[in-house]
Amino acid sequence: NCVSLGNDIFLEHVLYNTSAMLQQLGVGLWEEAGRLAADPPAGWPRSAEIWNQLRSAGSPERPLSEADPVEGFDPDAFAQIIHNNIWNGDRSAIAENYAPGLPFEGTTERLFTGTEAYHAYVGELRAAFPDLRLQVDEVYWMGNDADGWLISTRWSAEGTHSGGGLYREPTGNACQIWGITQWRVKDGRIEQEWQLFNEFDLMMQIAKARRVRELPEL
Template sequence: MADAARTKTEPVATIDPYRPHRAMPGDFGISIGEKGSTRRWLRVDQGARRQSMAGFDDTYVDIVDYILRVTHRIWEEKDIGQIYKTYRHNSKVVDDSGLQYGRDKIVADTVHTINAFPDVRLYADEVIWAGDDRAGFHTSHRTVIVGHNTGFSRWGPPTGRLVVVWAIANCVALENEIFAEHVIYNHVSLLRQLGLDVRALAREFGNRALADASGADPRFGEVERLLGQGTPSETPGPVAAHEDVEAFLRYAYHHIWNWRSLNVVDDVYAATLRFHGPGDREYYGRGAYKSFVLSLIATFPDLAFGVDDVYYMGNEQDGYLSSTRWSAVGTHRGFGSYGPPTGRQVRIWGISQHRIVGGRIVEEWLMFNEFEILQQLLRDADTRT
């Protein structure tokens, strides 16, 4: 769409210095909050298009509208065929257990889940977005999933129980098709709500994954958090959030997790921090958050943490909403909630969303592949020769 055709409602954008092709919306003009209730955003007539969306179906007026209504049609209206219209044939989806390749796998997984929870409802908590119809729209969709387990699933026979589980899905879409997705579910909470033994299932699924590994060598090398006897790498900073949100977050992650400088928590998090994490962890305040960080570092003493992607929306006056996708690797040599040390190396990956107000993080939603980590740690010893 030509610039002259853009409407006045399209948000003012700033350019991402790390990826010059991707713009960050400078306000919340296109957002969950602006959409209001389903009485508004489920109406057939959504009015005039609010931003340039070349190649997208005319029915969608902006990228948040696209994410909300595609999700609703697939999961609640059970129009699973929408996946063929809104996912590219060779879509790459990375979930808790790894890479799932191809649109047909997405269709099969969706059928499986709806069969297990036929009355499933997906409530959109937030959609953080960036980009445009030239470089692709990046969206981070936080969802609360509610449903009764009245059908068979990979977890076993139906339990009839109600589950309330949240998840975060980060997608990239262009010309009406999602072609890349990273999604994390709160699987540990799901299994507990179903009344299942999380550790027993983790061992079962871990053994199954090991058997399917086709002779893959389970040995590993050193975790490169440090080079030899050196120190963690330096990063620019500290940087104020209103000057550069991405640099602010990268500095915070690197110095808290890699430098183990927990005093930085006091600099970047509000005293009234609210934290929501995997396994239904709910913390209030900086002290509880520091204890959470310490618990993971104590469990994986060589934990090395890296930021894979960051985008955000907002401004200094109204605050910011951000999405950070990250990865970590560590060796289970410490004591913690995952049991006695196994000496096994695990890969951790997750997605975090932040609400930043007045230069401090006031709320954080963090989800990582906890059930898959348990599979790696609790599986039986590998006896292959």
């Protein structure tokens, strides 16, 4: 996502599908996450200050749907409500606002179709982080009611790795997750979703916590 003024981009948020790239190269994700966690690159792990800056950079003081409400379909309000509903524990919006045959493309080559699979995907992530709390950082959109809308949402979340399954045995580590979700929307229904989040970085956080836990006390 980027913000521009006068044809100049002055703020940009970029996510790379690092885990998918490593898989394509034949690199084991957990092995590489453990190696990098043991000998981390500069600036990793992030400080609390950097994390808070990442979450707030470019975010309006109040959601645009509150500060400048519009009549009719409001893309900002739509994105705020659905993200809060789905990722903070309710999930009723999946049945109400997603097309039954939704095609989904996500991080680490996730590909599936339909709301049942989407429900399972959300459940798998929340099982690993039962106390997950997601916030919407920024919403961008273009479109109209006749042609439909393209909506892009930048979000961030915090959660404790206290559940097993997707990311192996729980470590009890507080983790930082951020991502960008893009939708194609028509008549209040999400017809297609693309999503990326920092999955490989997340695996590094978990690998570091596991390494610290397993090291002998000095």
